[in-house]
Amino acid sequence: MxxxxxxxxxxxxxxxxxxxxxxxxxxxTDEQIHRIYELAKFGPTSANSSPMRLVxxxxxxxxxxxxxxxxxxxxxKTMQAPVTAIxxxxxxxxxxxxxxxxxxxxxxxxxxxxxxxxxxxxxxxSLQGAYLIMAARALGLDCGPMSGFDQAGVDxxxxxxxxxxxxxxxxxxxxxxxKNLFERQPRLDFDxxxxxx
Amino acid sequence: MxxxxxxxxxxxxxxxxxxxxxxxxxxxTDEQIHRIYELAKFGPTSANSSPMRLVxxxxxxxxxxxxxxxxxxxxxKTMQAPVTAIxxxxxxxxxxxxxxxxxxxxxxxxxxxxxxxxxxxxxxxSLQGAYLIMAARALGLDCGPMSGFDQAGVDxxxxxxxxxxxxxxxxxxxxxxxKNLFERQPRLDFDxxxxxx
Numbered sequence: 001m002x003x004x005x006x007x008x009x010x011x012x013x014x015x016x017x018x019x020x021x022x023x024x025x026x027x028x029t030d031e032q033i034h035r036i037y038e039l040a041k042f043g044p045t046s047a048n049s050s051p052m053r054l055v056x057x058x059x060x061x062x063x064x065x066x067x068x069x070x071x072x073x074x075x076x077k078t079m080q081a082p083v084t085a086i087x088x089x090x091x092x093x094x095x096x097x098x099x100x101x102x103x104x105x106x107x108x109x110x111x112x113x114x115x116x117x118x119x120x121x122x123x124x125x126s127l128q129g130a131y132l133i134m135a136a137r138a139l140g141l142d143c144g145p146m147s148g149f150d151q152a153g154v155d156x157x158x159x160x161x162x163x164x165x166x167x168x169x170x171x172x173x174x175x176x177x178x179k180n181l182f183e184r185q186p187r188l189d190f191d192x193x194x195x196x197x
Numbered sequence: 198m199x200x201x202x203x204x205x206x207x208x209x210x211x212x213x214x215x216x217x218x219x220x221x222x223x224x225x226t227d228e229q230i231h232r233i234y235e236l237a238k239f240g241p242t243s244a245n246s247s248p249m250r251l252v253x254x255x256x257x258x259x260x261x262x263x264x265x266x267x268x269x270x271x272x273x274k275t276m277q278a279p280v281t282a283i284x285x286x287x288x289x290x291x292x293x294x295x296x297x298x299x300x301x302x303x304x305x306x307x308x309x310x311x312x313x314x315x316x317x318x319x320x321x322x323s324l325q326g327a328y329l330i331m332a333a334r335a336l337g338l339d340c341g342p343m344s345g346f347d348q349a350g351v352d353x354x355x356x357x358x359x360x361x362x363x364x365x366x367x368x369x370x371x372x373x374x375x376k377n378l379f380e381r382q383p384r385l386d387f388d389x390x391x392x393x394x
Contacts, residue, residue, distance in 0.1 A: 130327030
């Protein structure tokens with residue numbers, strides 16, 4: 001049985017963590033990128049389906065490939081960010097279930113069931129995207145998630161010939177609180193969003 | 198700028214956290230439920246849209262209302278769990294944007310755009326479901342997320358007359374490692390799921 005994490009950790013993960021729009025000039029190393037994945041991969045998914053696929057866009061060349069597909073409001077901050085993760089979903093995820101789920105033939109639950117493939121891929125790919133954000137924050141990094149981009153364009157540039165479709169983008173680095181940081185926006189109170197029955 | 202959390206925290210959140218199928222007989226208090234929400238609400242969503250809605254099913258009466266809609270494999274553990282969260286999405290989420298997003302008239306981006314409402318609701322409702330899982334773990338609780346249930350049935354019983362649709366369920370409590378805990382299943386290696394470009 002575990003104890004609650006200390007307040008400083010809860011702050012870092014949730015309460016004082018912010019979506020950054022500007023970045024300090026400090027590299028995110030390949031080793032840090034691997035560490036983010038090695039945490040995020042453990043988050044739970046349906047039948048361990050693990051449909052998230054990632055491109056960590058880091059080199060100037062790769063940033064130029066991404067640039068034409070960014071919305072205007074996301075352009076400058078994304079070009080400036082140390083790394084931009086393309087969080088994507090592989091809708092052929094079920095082909096890996098013989099490795100990922102050893103208790104039953106889970107692959108057979110999906111083959112030919114396009115509705116289940118879609119709903120499982122979309123739900124669990126997004127869950128994993130959130131685990132990625134939380135993993136980066138847990139490692140002392142800041143995030144700037146975005147959904148304003150040309151998904152079809154990114155898919156054609158980065159995932160042609162596959163069943164992989166982009167879901168959202170996440171800038172990752174060390175946030176610059178002096179640059180375009182929004183005021184913290186309100187959240188819904190418990191009673192507006194939740195009930196105990 | 199933050200530091201990486203200590204290894205014990207990374208273990209609790211990711212590495213040794215497990216999906217539990219059996220629960221110790223120890224209550225989850227209403228105060229703990231509120232604390233989970235008060236952390237999870239801070240996770241980032243697109244335009245702060247915050248579409249997740251929650252029913253924390255705790256009373257025996259409420260458990261009986263949920264029971265008919267559980268798949269056989271999820272029945273016993275869910276009836277035994279101290280709390281079962283119905284993680285749902287309000288597809289009328291944009292009506293709250295005048296409160297949640299004060300920088301622009303974000304409501305107008307959604308009204309009449311059913312495709313954007315659907316994709317934003319589904320993606321961000323699932324992100325928030327993952328924040329909920331991470332928040333519960335951060336508070337020392339264990340989770341058992343599930344997608345095996347009759348969504349339409351749950352929606353009719355708990356969300357009739359609204360635009361709220363169930364997404365997945367999460368049992369929450371203190372996991373019993375001696376009861377039906379699966380062996381840890383493999384995850385995809387970095388190179389199978391990700392690349393640095």
